[in-house]
Amino acid sequence: MRPAGSAGPAARQTQPPAGEVTMVPTLLQLLLLWLLGAGGRMDGSQPRLRLSFQELKARHGLRTYGLERSCCYEALLLDEERGRLFVGGKNYLASLSLDNISKQDQKIYWPAPVEWREECNWAGKDINAECMNFVKILHLYNRTHLLACGTGAFHPTCAYVEVGQRLEEPVFRLDPAAVEDGKGKSPYDPRHTAASVLVGEELYAGVATDLMGRDFTIFRSLGPRPSIRTEQHDSRWLNEPRFVDVFWIPESENPDDDKIYFFFRETAVEGPPGLGKSSFARVGQICRNDLGGQRSLVNKWTTFLKARLVCAVPGSDGGDTFFDELRDVFLLRTKDMRNPLVYAVFSTSSSVFRGSAVCLYNMRDIRRAFLGPFAHKEGPSYQWVSFQGRVPYPRPGMCPSKTFGTFSSTKDFPDDVIQFARNHPLMASPVLPQGRRPLFLQTAGAATFTRIAVDRVAAADGHYDVLFIGTDIGTVLKVVSVPKESWQNMEELLLEELQVFKDSSPVTSMQLSSKRQQLYVGSPSALAQLPLHRCWIYGKGCAECCLARDPYCAWNGTSCTRYMPNTKRRFRRQDVRNGDPNMLCSGDPQRGSVLERRLYGVEGSSVFLECVPKSLQARVLWSYQKASGAPLKEVQPDERVLQTERGLLLRSVARRDAGLYHCQATEHGFTQGLLRLWLEVLGPRGEPLAAPPHSKPWYQDFLQLVDHPNLGAVDQLCHQLRGRQQPPPAQPHKWQLLEEARRARKRRTHELPRAERGPRSAAAW
Template sequence: MSCWNPHVWTCVLLTLCYTVAKDTAPPTPRVQLSFEELKASGTAHFLTFLLNTTDYRILLKDEDHDRMYVGSKDFILSLDLQDINREPLLIHWPASQQRIEECVVFGKDRNGECGNFIRLIQPWNRTHLYVCGTGAYNPVCAYINHGRKAQDYVFNLDRGSVESGKGKCAYNPKLDTVSAIVNEELYSGVYIDFMGRDAAIVRTMSKRSAMRTEQYNSHWINDPAFVHVQLIPDSAERNDDKLYFFFREKSVDTWHSPNIYSRIGRVCLNDDGHNCCLHKTWSTFLKARLVCSVRGADGIETHFDELQDVFIQQTQDNKNPVIYAVFSASGSVFKGSAVCVYSMADIRLVFNGPFAHKEGLNYQWVPYSGKIPYPRPGTCPGGIFTPSMNSTMDYPDEVINFTQKHPVMYNAVYPVHRHPLLVRTNVNYKFTSIAVDQVDAFGVRYEVLFLGTDQGTVQKVIVLPKDDKETEELILEEVEVFKVPASIKTMKISSKRHQLYVASVSGVTRLALHRCDKYGEVHADCCLARDPYCAWDGKNCSPYSASSQTCAGGGT
């Protein structure tokens, strides 16, 4: 019997799903709070002032100005970080009525698509932000003056600065845009065209040439969903700085399973393209697959293919942050979510490894075994390995030709310890977002994960070492953060204020990172909760401090 007999394959999948689900049943949360219970606790604040708007998904935290900037449909908000309902500042920036009518004529939905959905808010300088919206399928961008100091209490859109947002923000509000401004240059992962078919990684607002990934080349990017972008230095040499893009995309091999791949791609900041064949096109773009999977007893891997969110945890070494990523399973039979953790050392190892190459009668992917041209494709000019190269324009034609044909690395990036940090199966939700906080208590540093779900809940989780090979996962709490459940789109954490800011289509909630009194009123209950934010102060379960008497996460 063929191993690809559909009945046999379905049985294998069902057996595998049952095994994973059985082995990864989540622990019971120490505390569970409904929306009303959370509200009654006094540890959460919900955006209460009324606006005729929806789709609060873009959050930019500004600790220096004590503000949280929020993008929604037709509005940009400036909220007080400590009290999101205290004297909010608003900018109403709708599309013109004429543009809305034109959008409707094109067959788009008046309410769900024909508005100015804010999709980009980036700091420009000490006094201004740069913002972009979909503009009722006609992207627009502008500058906002937010003042030099928090006391200025300024929040004004510079109407004279309004300009086209093409190449900076998607036309379709359902297509996410990721962006970063570095040295007054805007880097975006964006769909450029009205039809939503031309996706690219783009550099605009530059004194240099605008740059993009090669157009309509499915081997570069293929129908991607952009998730995150982050500048991560490679060395002490600034010329080696690279921008990393996280996204998921459709496989170019339609016969291949899975048909969705999660990716990490990168470009050099000082990439100027080349006159040979990549004019105004990245000459350093490379990408690799991000794998998050569970290996069964029989050696078969169950993959979580769809990247949902990424959180970059900075360390003392800015070249080596820790990367937390949330994935979901894409199959119709197997459903679940997982969190995987990646190291930059492993990522760089893959980008320094073999390139993927197609050869043979069946055009199978194999590691490229021929001569690699110098400088190695993907390296930056003027860096540690290319000190004599001032620009990618100086690269030999053979380097550019190789890069154009080999943008994919053969090896995949696997998580630390080759398995997920935590897995969820056999549950009625999936993870959609993540934020991570570092907590020091009783001489130990804890990584506390806040995980948003498509059901509008937030789980607070820690994973503790159990022995040399195993870990123990604790769900410290699970809370409903919106009155009407809605998928959580974005979360931002303020360790300084011990607050978590959560956004969905329906609103914004500011949530305290701990509710110690909810664990109980006696010493044992407090300590058994093992929450690193909490400790027994002699009378109550209270927020941990240096003078706390016992427990704090560890137990006794």
């Protein structure tokens, strides 16, 4: 029964306190650092920050969830009103808290019947991998129920899940008596995707409707009206399609003009002959009030049209590089409900060239393509050209309404209109993206874009669309598009690369909550939840916060925090468009303060001067001073001095290398000091050869104690060192030398007569 009442990352380095002493790393560490950084910095496709799964889990609010003996979390439904995330997986439905998916979970075990599984296995399918119920469809059906559909071990099935009407009602149950046939709603095969939207009581779905996966159709089911579909076995309509997404978009104030838009990719019928199969991205439209024809196209769409979606990089020689494998679509609603923005993710189908792209489309351009010329196959070689003959009235693709004519139903359309619609579903003009090129592009990386979610963020200098792009290696890219000279000329900023899944499984679903500022990501192995922003990670200074150019973040006078448009703060500073610290941070008290450290190296051995900026897009500059007042000289790499991604490697330290090294980072035209390193060179036996002025080497006290044991002086020095902060484990060398001094003292004092040993100290080593 149907319910009633329907409505890899580079780790960040933490610097020790000023004045802390660092000894030379081991030779093995130096070689490893050199090998990792020998290639230098990457190009502009490098993210500004890269965070590993462990870092996100430990310090940045990443939460994960998984069901035992389940997988494949493709169906996600975000319900802001109830504060729940509904999830469909293998044999399970789950209801999770939007605030924390790891807590307050509710589960429904929904397997396929045993007889269906056995029948599936007899048909040659894997009983454990394929003969299960994989949930593919989740929709809010009304105020109290969800519509859920799954593969049902190659027996598509749907059910209505009660979820309660209010947030306080912890209801989550499935009525086994309310299960019904899912053909035309869910695919048979778990490897196939389905795209659907529920409008009122009617479900519009792009899905395979047969066991073999050969009859793909756009199907309308449920509701009081008869079911309706695309023409069967006609490659001009659909040719091996893979449906990606579908949306209901109003056309005018009159609901009779509403249309349903399908986004899919298919084998192109108009592809160049003799070059094999070509995959094209498509957008298709149907009228919501289409009832089919009276004598022809009975119970078939009479308003179905499709056009090519082009996402390409224009070539200098006139040849374009196309991205035709449509992967995902995100509809960004605007104040004008009739004109949302369409963000689409593409990859290439070429075996030679690999890349991914994001293109942005305007609904006006999509509608303009459907009002343009129809594609027609004619001539001796049967080439596809623009149709030049008479187009019947009413124009095919128009909805029957009082807005554009006097027809009240598609059953009233003349026969010539129906025949033209049957033979000419393809438009001649493609839909081009805004700017005639991709908004964001990656061609050198190993990852392929799979999913996208977009958040419109209010900043101090305007509104920005922040893109969250999932990949096939379990990462999420955070990208913001910033105008250069004008809003037509855009600059893409790759802010973050986040490894959200430990096993690098591909991102298969995404939902974004602007209200809670959270992103929810699904993969075959797990679910993940993480915040949209991590402002404090950019640094502790105004310049670092400004250089990040993150629309979510601003400098409030003391720290980099979330930007709130309605909050009046005297010291709030943000400039996403320009990101110029010289303009915003001139009065910052921390500006100009640079951390200073000491480093010791032995003559003839190697020493590594480590300096890692927070931003991977920054370029590091090294300069050298012999003493504090001496002139600065730029460090020139050669066969002895290697500049790596993590610092300078001096392969054979000489006396002339002693002095002050300045590490500076240049990014977006702004240069700031990161670190000053005093390098002191020791002789082969540990004796000082050259030292920074006005500084006393700390180890001289130990050398004196080793030669002339004095228990009182040793105890006093140990007491001073114990009062200091415990050094990090990565810097044990100073304490090892202290231990050696203690052992030498004990050996020598035991060799002395008792009277010469001095009084016994109460201090313990």
